[in-house]
Amino acid sequence: MTQPLIRQILDYDNRANPYPLYAELRKTPVLHDGGGTYVVSTYWEILSLLHDPRLSSDRRRRTVRDVYGLSQEEDGASNLPTPFLRLDPPEHDRLRTITNRSFGPPHSPRRVHEMRGELEAVVTGLIDGIEDAGRIDLVEQFSYPFPVTAICRLLGVPREDEARFHTWADTIAASLDPMPGEDPTERNRRTRDAQLQLGGYLAGLLEERRRKPGDDMLSELAAASGAVDTLSTVEAITTAALLLIAGHETTVNLITNGMLTLLRNPQVLRRLSEDPRLAVPLVEELLRFEPPVQLLPNRTAVADIDIGGVTIPTGAAVWLVPGSGNRDPQRFADPDRFDPDREDIEHLGFGSGIHICFGAPLARQETQLALSHLARRLHNPRLLEDPPPYRRNAVLRGPRHLPIACDDIR
Ligand code: HEM
Secondary structure, eight states: OOOHHHHHHHSSHHHHHHHHHHHHHHTTEEEEEEEEEEOOOOOOHHHHTTTOOTTSSSSSOSOOTTTTOGGGGGOTTOOOOOOGGGGOHHHHHHHHHHHHTTTOOSOOOOHHHHHHHHHHHHHHHHHTOOTTTTEHHHHIITTHHHHHHHHHHHHTOOOOGGHHHHHHHHHHHTTSSSTSSOOOHHHHHHHHHHHHHHHHHHHHHHHHHSSSSOOHHHHHHHHHBBBSSSSSSHHHHHHHHHHHHHHHHHHHHHHHHHHHHHSSSSSHHHHHHHHHGGHHHHHHHHHHHHSSSSOOOEEEESOOEETTEEEOOTEEEEEOHHHHHHTTTSSSTTTOOOOOOOOOOOOTOOOOOOGGOOOHHHHHHHHHHHHHHHHHHHHHEEEESSSOOOOOOOOBBBBBEEEEEEEEEE
């Protein structure tokens, strides 16, 4: 009875609207699926576990085999260096702190602030480049190229190389997904292959920047590698790969989910077109209402944890479902309503605790700029397909295409 519910959430047929399934799931806040995995779907329980040191992000700590293709031996990353997303303190804190030095202070990083004008120019250029207002694929023509350009600029990765690293990044991002039924050996091979190729590519760039530094994060990571109390060369490569992937597989979905939500709520779209300041609370509500990271299937209990009337045993796999926690009526009034005027939008869209999203200030700025410019410039925009076709991924969820039309581009 319970297992089918989780399988239904992973089932592609439910990708466009997993929210009724989450409502079912929340009836059992901590659900033991019988296969070794504990699924946590209510807001307070998720928040508490995100701050609990008894829950590890390091999959090598997992001793109970889970049935969704994410067990230790099947994990493509298990023999390769681990990015800090998948590490616990003290290694996590050391790597995150060093990486932060080249990003700037946590809430308004210097680099993000400095990039604002440049990002605005990219947005304007992409909208100017739309030729046929009668048929736009917002993903291909806007939401994908914009964050890719931004993360390439931040890191100092040549934008022209996108065709090379796109497939590697896609493959690695897809490996975050539980895939019941898929051949784990083949999946493992594909992921390892992509990681090695991306690692080799970034190693070359880091070497170049070490010799000839530029004004970018790769240059700072290269300078930080090799010396005492800093990054090893392998750590610099792994961190650069983490930023590149995290920086372009997530924001694309927030921008696309944002436009989709606005087109379904035309009165909010109209308000945004008249007042770009609405973008700030609107993006927060979006991170609650349609978060690009729906599931965190990467935690392991390293001690017995009593929560929600259940004891999660040491070694068990734990899935947190922020996409569900964000719609928990125990936390948010009328949670299925998109309402940028909510006074209290403390969502789980960027996670919480020590792994809270490193790139949040950049993602916020990109999405605020993107949606306010689109709202102002697209005249009478409408959806051509609702729901649009979704990407396969359940963890990083979002439309693969967003076909829209408008009367004119101003
Ligand atoms: C971590 C979401 C954009 C870099 C996370 C986590 C979430 C998240 C939920 C926590 C993962 C966990 O607890 O296991 C998002 C969303 C984004 C976004 C929704 C866009 C809308 C970015 C960008 C970057 C980035 C643009 C890079 C510049 C990272 C890194 C971590 C992380 C490095 C790992 C942090 C750690 O383990 O300490 N993100 N992210 N993210 N994110 Fe983002």
